[in-house]
Amino acid sequence: MAMTATAHGSDDYDRRQRLRWWTMRIVVYALLIAWAVICIFPIYWTLTTSFKIAPDVMKGNLVPWYDYVPKWLGWRSLGLSPDTIFSTSTVREEFTKRFFNSVIISTAASALAVILGSLAAYGLSRFSFRFGFMRNSDISFFFLSQLILPPVVLALPFLVLYKELALLDTRIGMIAIYTLMVLPIVIWIMKDQFAAVPVELEEAALVDGLSIWGAFLRIIVPLVLPGMVAAFILSLVLCWNEYFFAALLTSTDAKTLPVMIASQTGSQGINWWSMAALSAAGILPLIFIGVLLEKHIVKGMTAGAVK
């Protein structure tokens, strides 16, 4: 900061400034590293535990190859280790079934929510509706207020209704409920996206002879596609991790991965290695999504929050 370097005084000042700057650096990076350890360690623990055998778990060994020898025991119990992957395994069949249930339910629900939510958000941002006493702002509020609704309020009525409708333990039923769960978030994100698109674009498109839907599909959707992807990814994460509805409404056919993880208690305590392998298999897809698509997730979460 010193503009002119003159005598000893400013030299001393410089040194103090530099010292302060270095302390700040060290404190900042120390805090960053400390929090990174807090974030990473549970994931590290899950991954390493899945390669342990009973004595290693009991001794609480931490570092593979240094204080224990990694074994495939946990993954073998899932039928996913190198030596069992090509042989038949009932556990693996069970696991893949649950895994694909989770994949199908969460992608279908997210896609449906993005379609319904984008259409609604676009309509609300461009046209004014009257629905009984409700105006546009009321309809928006009606959608967004679903966010407050705790799942437990709907859970038991849904249980009874689904039983009567024979939708209990079906993928369709779960997809419908997850769509409902993420729809307000999608509408929240997409409203923000459409508000940023100037109306003149559609007006020009209409003048050129496109219909409203044509203008929406061919001009607007390509423009807001990044926002739709963000909403989709965020919904995917929420649906993949959902446990409460899945635990109540599924039993055998449509059971999702979180429910399978939660029900892994054997008669003689918990097999930590297989538990860890299962948990790791459950969280790894999301870690990949989190690392690769972080930009979209951040975009989805911050839409509408920052003006």
Added chain:
Amino acid sequence: MSTADGDLLHTVNVDTISASRIRLGRTLLWASVALMFLTFGVQALFETGVTPFGFDTWRPVLFTYCLWAFALCMSRVMIYGEQGKKALFVLPAVLFVLSMVVFPLVFGLWISFSDWNLSSLTGRKFNGLDNFRQMLSDPFYWNALYNMLIYVAAIIVEYAIAFGLALLLNADIRARKFWRVTFLLPLMLSPVAVSWMVGKSMLEIRFGPLSRFAKWLGWEQPSFFGSPEIAKLTIMIMDAWTFIPFMMIMLLAGLQAMPKEVLEAAEVDGASRWQRFWEVTFPLMLPVSITAVMIRIIFKLKLADIIINVTSGGPGGATDSVTSFIFREYRDRSNVGYGTLLAMVYLVLIVIFMTVLLKIADWLVRRATGAR
């Protein structure tokens, strides 16, 4: 639903709709309504035992409802032309939410005044206000509500940590993207996996790394779920761990959107780092902060997965949230009536609580922006 004047996107309607097309649209709509009520009536009479014929389940009624929804959308276009096509944007979502929320809510109100054990054959028995009376004298429910208050209050600490982390990430650091991805990871993890691998494995008294760390720090007999206070604290910390990144990302976005000139002006004016934060950054961040905290509160009020999996409410209901309590209540006695009433009361309390909170937040923002 019809569109009114004052659209942001104006359209010129040139289409002339023939009378026969309108008639066809009306017929289609009313035919589907009639079909829906017919199936509903047949099934209702069958279920109550008046008539001997009907369907095994209520599913056909659902199909006719879907048919009606489709016919409604079609008839909008047939009757109103271009105007109807505009309604088509919002109508599907409205119908979906109405059927998935409003109908179950009304149905839930009906269940909540009944004694209904799903596993027994007697079915639903209307019991008036009995459930309500039972709730008033249920210490566990009030305890769960009290716990929710404490859990929500813990958000202040989470907010402080999240703000600190956002400031760190906004500082002049290298590899910002790496830190941001790392800090975001806990949010990606499924709460169930977290509660098993962190709550049960890492906090295991004999071999869990955190227990051994606590022993090394000098805690003789670490037990994270022994006493009610510590158990509550452990649950709070685990929940905070997964959700701090969420608030952090929102606050970071707020910090990055802040005008740099204001901070520079404050620095030129000779404000210290501390002053700059409290006098400039914090008030400017207030709107974003309130949005982040509000959304966090909404998510916190749904807290259940971790509690169900780690402590299932123990010790003695000390960690119960309302959701986990109702979940257990249903699992143990499979009585949907009482559980639904508890959930309904919870919903009413939440709506009141959130309304008051929004008013306070409004007042805070107005005061902060008005003072400057």
